[in-house]
Amino acid sequence: MAVLLQRADDPSTDVLVPEFGAWGLSDGNRFGSASAWGNGAPSGYLGLLGFTTDGRTAGVDANLFTYTSLGTQTRLSVQLRYRPTISPDVYAIDVHVQRRTAATGTGGTLFEMSTGFDVPPDRGGNQTITWGASSGQAPAHVTYFGCNLDDGDPRTGPTTSVGLGTACAPGGLGTTVRLNLGALAIDERASFTLYVGVTRTSAAAHAALEDIDPALYALAEPTNPGGAVGIFAFSDLTHTTSTSAGNPT
Structure with a gap:
């Protein structure tokens, strides 16, 4: 599912490139x-x-499965919950990944999100993208962050992150982040x-970041x-266990 944003003063104009967005995960096996370029399928x-959606919030339920002699088996369940935030300029996507059966591969559970920017009037990804971190360093579970677009496969692609505070400009294509969620x-x-x-000014963007207080961000x-x-x-x-996790809504 792709995320689409529009400018309030131009509702007909998409802000994120609809054909450039992807997410994916791997359980080590x-x-x-x-991806949007795969029509979201x-x-x-x-x-x-x-x-599900009500026009303001939305929810996606998916699973990572495999085939067995008895049929399909769920390896991981995935929930994406879209909602407004305290900042009127920012939308949140709460992501929950839960292991359902024992892992058969090696390594941790990996997740990737790639988003293409197309903020008017700088069409075609012609923006200056800069990464920053609230603590001054990227969180330990972040294995890669960059100014590229990827296909949602967290097992492949670039492995060397851009430096915090280093501008990818001009012509930054988008943002890709890859996370290691651990051996669940x-x-x-x-x-x-x-x-x-999306905001009208850099000052408003920094104010929005203060409202949501993220661990890692890109402008x-x-x-x-x-x-x-x-x-x-x-x-x-x-991380939560089965006794404390509950069912997110």
């Missing part, structure tokens, strides 16, 4: 993703279970929140006068 071993035990759940947004700033500023950010990672 199987992999699955959904799941690929690999990702199955879409349900989608059965029924253990990893949770974090992604944020996407896509305009190269032409009058352009808007794109925001991509995410929170720290938390």
Whole structure:
């Protein structure tokens, strides 16, 4: 599922490139993703279970599965919950990944999100993208962050992150972040929140970041006068067990 944002003063204009967005995950053995350039359809071993929306919030339920002699088996369950935030300029995507059966591969559970910016009037990804961190360093569970677009496969792609405070400009294509959620035990759940947004000025973008207080963030700033500023950010990672996890709504 792709995230689309629009400018309040021009509701007909998309801010995020609709054909450039992807997310995916791997359990160390199987992999699955959904990308906008694949028309949002799941690929690999990702199955879409349900989608709900009321025009202001939305929910996506999916799973990472495999085939067995008895049929399909769910490896990981995935929930994405879209909601407004305290900042009117930013939307949140709460992500919950829970292991359902024992891992058969090696390594941790990996998650990737890639988002393309197309903030008018700087069309075609012609923005200056700069990464920053609230603590001055990237969280330990972040294995990669960059100014590129990827296909949602967290097992492949660039491995060397851009430096914090280093501007990818001009012509930054978008933002890609890759997370290691850890070697989850059965029924253990990893949770974090992604944020996407747009503001009219850099000052307003920094104010929005103060409101949501993310662990790592990127700003896509305009190269032409009058352009808007794109925001991509995410929170720290938390883990819960089956007894404390409950069912997110």
